[in-house]
Amino acid sequence: MRLEIVTTTLDETLLAAQAGADRVELVSGITEGALTPTWGSVKGVHDHAPIPAYCMIRPHAHGFVYSENDVAEMIADIQNQRGLADHFVLGCLTPEKTIDEAVLIQLVEACGDTPIVFHKAFDQTKDQKAALQTLARYPQIQRVLSNYQAVDLVQEIDRVQEMMNFAASLGIKTTFAGGINQESIQILKTIGAEDVHISSAARIDGLAKNQLDAERIQNFRRLCD
Structure with missing residues (x-):
């Protein structure tokens, strides 16, 4: 199982890589739910980090409905x-x-041939199967970041597996995110999940405001293997 860690700087990305992350999601404003990283951090990670960086594009933390100025x-x-x-x-x-889709078309066009992950805005959609069918119309969108709105993964694992398989049937991979912990990784492995995304849980005391904790990342790495 691949391990994705949320980082905010080159130093954090290097620490995550050394501790066993397969890739990072590079952001700023982690305490605001993750915003667009600075150009300097993106350039530094591109030039010096040994693992891929998936870069957030999110101008503010006020939801996922965007104005024309936001889109620009x-x-x-x-x-x-x-x-x-x-x-x-x-x-x-x-x-x-x-x-x-009016906004998505513009963003996809701007991305060119760079692949896209549709982030956890997906978990706010009222009909996730319909949302996946919409996303599947855009070949650049290769992955969705989601827990499929699961409140209790143990109780809902059959439904979650169904959604993961439905996404896969449309050519969309799932990176599981949202409340991922040691127990949920073990459960996700039983249904063939391939990717997990860890944010606050990889930080000291499990708090977004704190620094990354290499030991926590190493523990997640062992669980994923």
Whole structure:
């Protein structure tokens, strides 16, 4: 199972790599739920990190419904990071909690041939199967970041597996995210999950505001193997 760790700097990315991460999601504003990283951090990670960086494109933490000005900012950030980011991580919704295709088309075009992950905005959609069918129309969108709205993974594992398989049937891979811990990794392995995404749980005391904890990452690495 591949291990993705959320990082905010080159130093954190190097620590994550040394501790066993397969890749990072590079962000800023981690305490705000993850925002677009600085160009300097993207450039530093591209030039010096030994593992891929999936770069967040999110201009603010006020939800996933974006204005024209928000979209222009996101496109500019994508254009600045093209050639540096291994993947872009993005998402956009309508007020009705569906995928905002008018915005998505613009973002996908800006990304060019850089692959895309649709982030956890996906977990706010009112109909996840319909949302996956929408995303499947865009070949650049290769992955979705989700726990499929599971509140209790033990009780809901059959439904989660069904959703994972449905996404796969559309050509979309799942990176499991949201409350991932030692127990949930073991459960996810039983259904053939291939990727997990760890944010606060990889930090000292499990708090987003704190520094990365190499020992925690190493423990997650052992569980994933």
